[in-house]
Amino acid sequence: MRRIAIAPRPDWTEQVERLGFAFHTIDGETYWDESAAFAFTLEEIERDIEAPSEAIEQLCFAFIEKALASEETLTRLAIPAAHWDYIRDSWQRGERNLYGRLDLAYDGRGPAKLLEYNADTPTALFESSVVQWDWLEQGMARGVLPRGADQFNSLHERLIAAFQGLRQPSPYRLHLTCVEGSAEDKGTVDYLMDCAVQAGLDVRFSFIEEIGLLTDGRFCDGANQPIETLFKLYPWEWMFREQYGPALAGSRCQFVEPPWKALLSNKGLLACLWEMEPGHPNLLPAFFEGDPRCATLAARHVRKPLYSREGANVTLLERGKVLDSDDGPYGAEGHVLQDAALNLFSEDGKYAVLGSWLVASQPCGLCLREDASPITKNTSRFLPHFIEP
Amino acid sequence: MKRSTQIGLAAAGVLMVATVWSLTGEDAEENLVYNSLSDCRAGGQLSAQQCETAFSEAAAARLKDAPKYRNQSECEAQYGANGCSTANIGGAQFFIPALAGFMLARGLSGAQAQPLLPPTTAACPPGSQQPECQQARSSSSSSSSGGGGGSGSSRSRAYSTTNGRGLTAAFAGGARSASVATTSTSSRGGFGSFARSFSSSSSS
Numbered sequence: 001m002r003r004i005a006i007a008p009r010p011d012w013t014e015q016v017e018r019l020g021f022a023f024h025t026i027d028g029e030t031y032w033d034e035s036a037a038f039a040f041t042l043e044e045i046e047r048d049i050e051a052p053s054e055a056i057e058q059l060c061f062a063f064i065e066k067a068l069a070s071e072e073t074l075t076r077l078a079i080p081a082a083h084w085d086y087i088r089d090s091w092q093r094g095e096r097n098l099y100g101r102l103d104l105a106y107d108g109r110g111p112a113k114l115l116e117y118n119a120d121t122p123t124a125l126f127e128s129s130v131v132q133w134d135w136l137e138q139g140m141a142r143g144v145l146p147r148g149a150d151q152f153n154s155l156h157e158r159l160i161a162a163f164q165g166l167r168q169p170s171p172y173r174l175h176l177t178c179v180e181g182s183a184e185d186k187g188t189v190d191y192l193m194d195c196a197v198q199a200g201l202d203v204r205f206s207f208i209e210e211i212g213l214l215t216d217g218r219f220c221d222g223a224n225q226p227i228e229t230l231f232k233l234y235p236w237e238w239m240f241r242e243q244y245g246p247a248l249a250g251s252r253c254q255f256v257e258p259p260w261k262a263l264l265s266n267k268g269l270l271a272c273l274w275e276m277e278p279g280h281p282n283l284l285p286a287f288f289e290g291d292p293r294c295a296t297l298a299a300r301h302v303r304k305p306l307y308s309r310e311g312a313n314v315t316l317l318e319r320g321k322v323l324d325s326d327d328g329p330y331g332a333e334g335h336v337l338q339d340a341a342l343n344l345f346s347e348d349g350k351y352a353v354l355g356s357w358l359v360a361s362q363p364c365g366l367c368l369r370e371d372a373s374p375i376t377k378n379t380s381r382f383l384p385h386f387i388e389p
Numbered sequence: 390m391k392r393s394t395q396i397g398l399a400a401a402g403v404l405m406v407a408t409v410w411s412l413t414g415e416d417a418e419e420n421l422v423y424n425s426l427s428d429c430r431a432g433g434q435l436s437a438q439q440c441e442t443a444f445s446e447a448a449a450a451r452l453k454d455a456p457k458y459r460n461q462s463e464c465e466a467q468y469g470a471n472g473c474s475t476a477n478i479g480g481a482q483f484f485i486p487a488l489a490g491f492m493l494a495r496g497l498s499g500a501q502a503q504p505l506l507p508p509t510t511a512a513c514p515p516g517s518q519q520p521e522c523q524q525a526r527s528s529s530s531s532s533s534s535g536g537g538g539g540s541g542s543s544r545s546r547a548y549s550t551t552n553g554r555g556l557t558a559a560f561a562g563g564a565r566s567a568s569v570a571t572t573s574t575s576s577r578g579g580f581g582s583f584a585r586s587f588s589s590s591s592s593s
Contacts, residue, residue, distance in 0.1 A: 020401040045391065121592040130396055137408060151392040178591070179584040185592050194400050208584070212577035234580065234591050244579030309593040387391060 001040050001108030003347050006144060008034045015138065020190070021131050023183045032127060033381040034135055037145075038352070038368050039388050044108060045152045045366070052112050052282040053102050053356040053363035056273075059280070060117065060264050063272055064091060067263050076288055077268040078306050078333035083240050086249040087259045095258035096166050097361065098231070099125070099159065103376070104282075104354040105341030111281040113341045114273070115353065116304070120257050120265035121235050123184055124355060124382060126191035128367040129155035132384035139386075148389035152366040156195065158359035163199035165360065167229055167254055173202040174256075175221055178233040180207040185233050192231060208234050217250040229254045236262035237307050237333075267304045271336045286338035300340040302375075306333045311377035316340060324373045344374060351376070352383070402512065402555040406492070422505070422558040424490040424546075443502035447491035451504035452476060454551035457483040468549075469515065469526065472507040489525070489548055490558070505556065508547035512555040521547040521557045 009015055012034055016024050024032035040049075067073040068088050071081075079087065101122040106112035133153055139145030164170050174196050178185040189205070196203045210222035219227040230253055232239070239245060240262070248259075263269065270286040277283060287294045289303070300323075303315040315325040345352040353376045357365035369380040390407065397404040423429040429440035457478065458464035464473035464484035473484045490505035513522035524546040548556045584591050 018401065019403065020398060042391075118593045123592040129393075130398065133392060133396060133407075134405060136392070137405065140408060150390055153392045156393040156396045179581060182591070188592065190400060191398075194398055197399055198397060207581075209578055209581040211580050213575055213579060215575045234584070238583035238591070239580060242580050242582050247579070309591070 001038060001044055001106070001345065003036055003345075003350075003352070004039055005036050006034065006139075009135075009138060009142070015134070016131055019130055019134060021127065021187070023187050024131075026184070029379065031381055032131065033370070033383050036383055038383060038385040040108075040152070040366075040385060042150075042387050045387055048106060048108075048112050049104065049152065049354065049356050049366060050363045052104075053358060056102055056114055056117075056282055057358055057361050057363075059273055059277060060119075060269070063269065063276060064260055064263055066276070067272065068260075073272060076334075077263060077266050077272075078237075079262060079266075080240050080245075082246070083248070083259070083262075087262060089249075090255075090259040095254060095260070096162075096256075097258055097261060098162055098166065098256050099357065099359045100257070100261070100264070101367075102356040102358065104356055105284075105344040106354050107343045107345040110343050112354065112356075113284050113343065114270070114282055115284075115338075115341065116267060117264050117269060118355075119261045121233050121309075122355075122357075123188045123233070124367050124369065125155070125188050125357075127382050128355070128357060128365055129153065129159070130191070132367070132382075135384045136386050145386060146389050150387040150389070151385065152387060153364070155357055155359060155365040158362065158364045159192070159195040160199045162360040163196045163201060166256060171200040171202065172229055173204065174229050174231060175204045175206060175225075175227045176231040176233075177206050177208045177211060180209055189231070189233050196231075208232065211244075213244060213247055217247065217252070219244070219247070219251050219253055227251075227253050229256065231256040235265065235307070235309075237266075267306050267308065267336045268334075270304075270338050284339045284341060286336050289335040289337055294337050297337055298339045302338050302340055303335050304338065305335055311375045314375050316374055324375050326375055326377050340374070346374075353380075397554065399554070404550065404554050404556045422490055422492045422548075429491075443491060443493060447502040447504040448488060450501070451485070451488050451506070451551065452478065455485045455504065455506060456551075456553075457485050460484060467509055468507045469510055469513070486549075490546075492556075492558075504551060505548040505558075506551065507549065508555060509549050509553065512549065513547050519547070521545040 016032060068091055074084055100117060100119040102117050103115040104112040105115055133151060136145060136149060136151050140147050140149060176189050176193055178189045193203050193205060204221055204225065206221040212220045214220050214226060221227055232255060236259060268288065271288045274283050274286045285297055300318045303317060305313045308314060311326045313326065316323045350370050350372060351374050352368050352370045355367040355369065356363055366385055368383045368385055369376050370383050371377055371380040392407060395406045423432065426440055426444040429435055429444065430437055461473060461484045464486065468486040472486055474487050476483050476485045486506040488504055489507045492503045492505055508522060508525050513519065513525060545557050548558060550556055
């Protein structure tokens with residue numbers, strides 16, 4: 001794994017905008033950053049990223065089985081008790097999942113370590129699937145990247161195939177939703193809509209604020225169409241607690257991601273996995289805050305709220321002293337403490353986190369985000385990668 | 390290959406096909422797009438027999454799948470002047486977009502060759518200065534050279550597919566690749582309150 005400085009395409013904004021990539025610059029700051037790229041060997045990709053991602057996903061499935069049978073675990077994960085049966089039903093019915101992103105610490109040395117699992121509402125998808133793919137093709141055609149280079153990225157074709165398999169019979173009608181006012185979220189959903197159309201589905205979009213409830217208990221879109229299958233880029237922990245939360249179980253709606261993903265997108269997962277498999281090469285020691293075993297953690301460790309997104313309210317501590325933190329609204333439901341990863345990629349004051357993509361639980365893609373601090377925040381930049389020929 | 394072999398985006402109107410770089414011979418990239426049968430033969434990557442098979446597959450698919458018009462002006466409104474030709478289908482005379490080229494989407498074997506049509510006037514309006522449009526409009530025949538294009542030169546040409554998508558084939562350094570390119574509502578608004586109260590993102 002190497003970080004290589006590469007001259008950006010002189011017309012890179014035109015090139016990425018031609019693909020419909022609207023959020024390459026966020027609040028005046030570069031988000032899509034092709035002034036450098038990460039180069040991997042095929043062995044690093046397959047042995048150190050792909051295989052461990054598959055192993056972690058299998059471990060997560062084993063964890064769900066255990067957690068759904070344990071009121072203690074569900075309580076520690078701060079899942080509202082009113083929704084336990086709803087989540088159990090979705091798992092027992094075998095409701096399929098679409099995608100997720102494992103965030104990993106890896107610098108080319110030693111096993112990748114799981115930092116967290118964005119199992120419910122991951123973004124950075126379009127730029128991973130399409131924009132960096134096109135960057136590679138153009139880089140090879142222009143002679144800037146070695147011919148015969150490749151990329152760990154079959155996201156596009158996997159997403160189309162996964163949409164076809166989410167529900168039977170297929171094709172079916174799929175609604176998609178996200179909040180109003182976020183270019184990044186809307187861009188992600190627009191891309192998924194495009195994939196769903198290519199999967200042959202009948203696709204509709206409504207903002208989440210427009211969703212209504214019919215007298216027969218079903219949800220409906222802004223045009224009062226009943227919703228049977230809903231892709232929602234909106235977190236389960238919020239849906240459980242909002243006005244329509246009690247209507248979920250009776251809505252006869254298949255949600256994507258399914259309700260059982262709420263157990264995985266929770267930082268409590270990190271402590272639960274470590275308890276199941278202490279010493280697992282791809283896990284970092286982690287415990288719920290207040291657990292006496294927290295005393296066994298390394299002096300340098302990280303405090304994470306159970307529910308937190310984009311690094312919000314995450315604190316990096318060294319012997320109790322705060323080294324880095326990010327403000328935010330999270331933390332009321334509790335925290336986990338996790339050893340700081342020793343193999344987080346860093347170079348010249350920049351830190352990179354790997355995002356290993358799973359589609360229908362199959363590892364099939366990689367993205368890298370870089371920040372000026374060890375906590376990857378919403379200010380991070382996206383850098384492309386390639387596999388050396 | 391660990392990446393997608395092709396990416397189509399309906400919203401952006403692009404279909405992009407991964408370049409297959411042959412590492413066996415020096416500079417022996419496999420051509421994926423040809424403008425004519427003679428182009429294919431001259432390219433040297435496929436046997437004459439393979440070229441003929443690909444060409445006839447594409448020609449047959451064009452007759453079957455390309456949009457059909459009753460008169461020339463309707464067709465040319467979509468595909469530009471000289472972008473159409475007549476075809477006799479089931480005993481009736483139609484105007485259909487010309488066969489501007491053909492594409493082998495997955496390298497040398499496997500998938501059927503697809504027909505490529507002239508770019509639509511929506512993608513390449515008359516008088517467009519875009520290089521790929523000029524190339525498409527100027528070379529309605531097979532003047533674009535085959536696999537041995539000059540190294541360092543970079544040209545691209547616009548096409549469309551039978552389902553109306555735009556596609557740009559890049560001819561760069563000798564490589565040719567299609568880079569592409571009855572109930573009532575009782576309430577509303579019961580989701581989204583957390584997003585309103587949190588300034589933070591709902592996604593990660």
